[in-house]
Amino acid sequence: MASDAATALPTRDAVRDPVLLLPLVVAAGLAVGRLGVHERVAGTRIAADLALSWALIAASLVALERPRWRRTRWLLAATPFALLGADLEWASSPALWTLGFLVEGLWAASLVQVVLTFPEGRPWSRPARIALLAAYTITLGGQLAGGLVAPDARDLLSVASQPSVAEAIDRAQGIAGVGVALAALFVVVQRVRTLGRPARRAQGPLLLAAAITALAGLVWLGWVIADDARVPTLETIARALALTIPVGIVVGIGWSRLRRPQASELVVELRSEAATTMRERLARALGDPTLDVAYRLGDGRYVDAAGGPVELPQRADRAVTAVSVRGEEIAALVHDPALLDEPALVESVRATAALVLENERLAAEVRSQLAEVRASRGRIVAAADAERRRIERNLHDGAQQRLVTLSVALGLEASRADRATADVLARAQEEVEQAVGELRELARGIHPTLLRDEGLTAAVEALARRTPLPVTVESSARDRLPDAVELAAYFVVSEALTNVVKHASATQASVLLEREPATLHVTVTDDGVGGAHLTPGSGLAGLRDRLEALDATLSIESDAAHGTSVGAVFPCGS
Amino acid sequence: MLIVDDHQPFRAVARELLESAGYIVAGEAADAAGALAAVAAHAPDAVLLDVQLPDRDGFAVATELAAADGPTVVLISSRDADDYGRRVAACGARGFIPKSRLSAAAVAALLD
Numbered sequence: 001m002a003s004d005a006a007t008a009l010p011t012r013d014a015v016r017d018p019v020l021l022l023p024l025v026v027a028a029g030l031a032v033g034r035l036g037v038h039e040r041v042a043g044t045r046i047a048a049d050l051a052l053s054w055a056l057i058a059a060s061l062v063a064l065e066r067p068r069w070r071r072t073r074w075l076l077a078a079t080p081f082a083l084l085g086a087d088l089e090w091a092s093s094p095a096l097w098t099l100g101f102l103v104e105g106l107w108a109a110s111l112v113q114v115v116l117t118f119p120e121g122r123p124w125s126r127p128a129r130i131a132l133l134a135a136y137t138i139t140l141g142g143q144l145a146g147g148l149v150a151p152d153a154r155d156l157l158s159v160a161s162q163p164s165v166a167e168a169i170d171r172a173q174g175i176a177g178v179g180v181a182l183a184a185l186f187v188v189v190q191r192v193r194t195l196g197r198p199a200r201r202a203q204g205p206l207l208l209a210a211a212i213t214a215l216a217g218l219v220w221l222g223w224v225i226a227d228d229a230r231v232p233t234l235e236t237i238a239r240a241l242a243l244t245i246p247v248g249i250v251v252g253i254g255w256s257r258l259r260r261p262q263a264s265e266l267v268v269e270l271r272s273e274a275a276t277t278m279r280e281r282l283a284r285a286l287g288d289p290t291l292d293v294a295y296r297l298g299d300g301r302y303v304d305a306a307g308g309p310v311e312l313p314q315r316a317d318r319a320v321t322a323v324s325v326r327g328e329e330i331a332a333l334v335h336d337p338a339l340l341d342e343p344a345l346v347e348s349v350r351a352t353a354a355l356v357l358e359n360e361r362l363a364a365e366v367r368s369q370l371a372e373v374r375a376s377r378g379r380i381v382a383a384a385d386a387e388r389r390r391i392e393r394n395l396h397d398g399a400q401q402r403l404v405t406l407s408v409a410l411g412l413e414a415s416r417a418d419r420a421t422a423d424v425l426a427r428a429q430e431e432v433e434q435a436v437g438e439l440r441e442l443a444r445g446i447h448p449t450l451l452r453d454e455g456l457t458a459a460v461e462a463l464a465r466r467t468p469l470p471v472t473v474e475s476s477a478r479d480r481l482p483d484a485v486e487l488a489a490y491f492v493v494s495e496a497l498t499n500v501v502k503h504a505s506a507t508q509a510s511v512l513l514e515r516e517p518a519t520l521h522v523t524v525t526d527d528g529v530g531g532a533h534l535t536p537g538s539g540l541a542g543l544r545d546r547l548e549a550l551d552a553t554l555s556i557e558s559d560a561a562h563g564t565s566v567g568a569v570f571p572c573g574s
Numbered sequence: 575m576l577i578v579d580d581h582q583p584f585r586a587v588a589r590e591l592l593e594s595a596g597y598i599v600a601g602e603a604a605d606a607a608g609a610l611a612a613v614a615a616h617a618p619d620a621v622l623l624d625v626q627l628p629d630r631d632g633f634a635v636a637t638e639l640a641a642a643d644g645p646t647v648v649l650i651s652s653r654d655a656d657d658y659g660r661r662v663a664a665c666g667a668r669g670f671i672p673k674s675r676l677s678a679a680a681v682a683a684l685l686d
Contacts, residue, residue, distance in 0.1 A: 396626070396652060404652045404673040405584040411677050412591045436674045440653060449657045458659040465656060 019064070021077040022057060025084075029053070032084045048239035049087065052107075052246075053080035059246035062253050063119075066202075066341045071121020075114050076246065082107035083239075097154035101147055105139035105173075108238065111245050112184060115210040118249075119203055119341070124191050131183040138180060142173040178221050185214040198288045199338030202256040209248030213241050256342065277305060278353070278360050282333065285349050292334040295361040297368060302332060305360060307367025323350050323357055331357045377549040378484070385447070385487055392447040400439050407432040448490065455479075456486045460493050460511055467497050469506065475513035477520060485570045488546050489513070489522045492554070495539040496524035496566040504528025504564055520570040525563060532558040532566075540566065576616060576645070577602045578609040578635070579624040588622060588676065595678030606630040610638065618645050620685055623667070625651040625658065633658075633665040640666025648684050650676060 060076035063069045086107060088100025112135040116128040123129040147157035149165045188211050195203060220237065283291040294302035294310045302310045312320050312332055319337035322329050339346055407429050414425035443449075451459035457475040464471035480486070493511055500509045506528030514521040534541050534556055547554055551571050558564040575597050579585050582604070589599045600616035603609040606629045613621065621639065625632035636647045647667040655662050655670045662670050669684040 400652045401581050401584065405581065405587055407674040408584070408591060408676045409587045412587065412594065415678070416594065433674050436652070440657075443653075444657070449653060450659050454659045454661070462656050462659060 019061070019077075021074070022060075025053065025057065025077070025080045028081055028084050032087050045236045045239075048236045049083055052239045052243055053083055055243055055246035056080055059249040062250050066119065066253070067343070068337075068340055069119045069121075072114060072117065072119050075110060075117075075121065076249075079107050079110045079114070082110050086235075092154070094154040094156050097152070098147065098156040101150065101152075101155065102140070102143050104143055108242070109135040109139040111242055112180065114245060115206070116184060116187060118206055125187065127183065127190070128187045131180055131187055134176070134183065135180050138173055138176045142169060142176070145169050146173075174221055178218055181214045181218045181221065185211060185218075188214070196288065196290055196336040196338060198256075198286070198336045198342075201287065202252045202338060202341055205252040205255060206245065206248035209244035209251075213244050216241055278356060279305065282349060282353060285353075286333075286335065286339060286345065288336045288339055290336055293357070293360075294332045294334060295357070295364040296329050296331055297361075297365050303364050303368045305364055305367075307364050307369075307371050309368075321346055321350065323354055325354050325358050330354070330361045374549070377545070381546050381549045382484060385484065388447040389452070392443045392449070395439060395443045395446070396449075400436060400443070403432055403436050403439065407436060445494075447487070451486055451490050452483075456481060456489055457513060459486075459490055460513065463490075463494055463497065464511060467501060467509070469497075469501055470508045471497065472508070472510045473513070474510070475515075477513040477515040479515070481515075481520060481570075481572055484550055485520060485552075485572050488543065488550055488552065489520060489568065489570060491543055491546070492522050492540070492566065492568045493524055495543065498539060499532060499566075500524070500526045500528060500564070503532065504530075506563060518571060518573055520572055522568040522570070523565060524567075525565045527563045530558040530560045530562070530564055532556060532564045575599050576609065576612050576618040576621045578604075578606075578612075578621060578627070578632070579650070580604045580626070580628050581624075584673070591676070591678055592622070592681065595682070597678075597681075604628075606632075606635045609635055613639065613644055620646040620648060620668075622681070623647050623649055624673075625649055625653070633661050636665040636667045646685065648681060 056076045056079050060073045063073050063076070082103055085103040086100060086105075088096045089104065091097055091100060109132075113132055116132050117123050123132055144157070146166055146169045147155055148159050149162035149169070150158055151161040151163045151166060152158070188207050192200070192204070192207050192211075217238075220241075279291065279293045282293060283289050292304075292310075294304065294312060296302055302312055304310050313334060317337065318334055319340050321333045321335065321339075323331045323333060333346070333350070335346075410425050410429035410432060414422045414429060417425060448459050448462075450462050456477055457473070460475070461473050464473045481489075497509060497511075500506050504526045506526035509524065509526040512521070512523040512525070514523075534554070540554065540556070543554070547568065547570075553569050555567045556564065557567075575592055577585050577588050577592070577599060579588070579602075585602050585604075589602065592599055600618045601612045603612045604627075606627045609621065609623065609627075612618075621644075623632045623635060627635070632649055632651075636649065639645060639647055647665075649662065649665075649667045649670045650673050651658070651670070652673045654672055671680050671684070
């Protein structure tokens, strides 16, 4: 079976890949080495620098399989430059020292950015953006302020050597750092709570590492500030703590790769008996409970498995992957965007499921057509009702109005004519009145005014009064119902009562209208001879289309001992 | 009296019928707005009021007139009272006459 590559995956832009930065990192490292600074720095500090730099580079390389993480990978690959920059503080050249002093904490701010914009390189939220801005302001702005008063001969920014002011600035940086760490911790916890399952798999380890680092950093910073101690190994410890971040990224990628099912397992999962629908099977196979399947119909619309119309989401927090067979898109998987980081997984599921999806699509298409036919039947009945209403109105405003005027005129003339003429006129008026009465009856049968104005109960009560037989009406349907339901229920009662009068030889009848939360029950009972059934062509059978368009059911029970009972049940939400 | 009906030929016949029975027809109106204006202008003792009017229905007019302590209202319609249910009794009108049975005697029976 031919299958096409999944769409919606970002194209990889090789030219703009951060891998290109790696030779530059090595070159910069060598250059800093040439300055001889490392001869003046403790061995542990150099070891921590190197470990963190290479861990960051390794993370950037491992993340190569995640096309969406390109921005983060740039940041990971660029951070070693900041680490090397900080080493310039051991250079003897004033220019290099000043540069090194300014960027002393830049690497830390850069790692805060890695965490708060992970994995796509954009801040998650407004608090994240603010925390990030604060991190850069404290590191860069604080160093700039410190540079103005630093007691070091190499400081090119110095306006006055003020050791006490420099120390105060240092401490303020420490306290503000505690604030940023707290804010970052808060933002990370918020983030973890909102992540979907696939995203948590890949991003959880990093976020956990970040949270632990932030906590450890808080304890440590608190201790430094409280103790007023400038720990000589401070920078080394900071770098060692920061190692958890690249390690977290690598662990996350490894983890999600480890639990990625193989193609054969997918087939098993897709046939799993535990899942009842294709959606559930795909959701289990891809480890994304929020996954949805939208089937694409021939006319380009999308429907769910039940055939109901579906709009494909266009939101940042949902991703859409098209599934095609022989070049024709048959379905779209709507899922957590984190799955885009595992294109191989999505692709194998797609390939395995395509055939089943094609079958499901055909079923969904049939269901959709069925729903359309039902909707169309409803529209036809509604249009017929509107037409009935129009005809009733026309009869009333036209012929009936004129005949009535004629009748009154005849009556008036009869009252002042001589006896012989009056007799003729009176008979003519009787005829006209008969015609008016018949016309009124016809109009009522077409669409009763009382039903439109006062609702089902009032109309059925009037119908009962006009029936030449004692009819009791009991009703709990006092509120108005949808027009189509009221009209259909009225016709059922009207037909049933007509049958009682014509065929049942009954002495009385009763009508029961019971309104329940989601249904209306209509029951017409008589004490007649029974023997009624729904023969094709009978009045009640003629209501079938109208009732079916409303999903209503009609039943009839009839025997000599208990008379006839006609029942109809209409679904109608409250 | 005031005659309110949107069908001009009917108004003409009704006017003749009422006048031949000795009633004075102060005016005619073809809709609810015209009816209220004519009541204000002529202050009739009674109104022969059609239910089906082009703007508002006769029940609304009757209710408004009753609330303002206005003239006696006799409703008329080419439909039966039964077609209107409880609204006939609820609107404050003196009575209801199906149009085809409109006669001086029927009106007099309600008004006297």
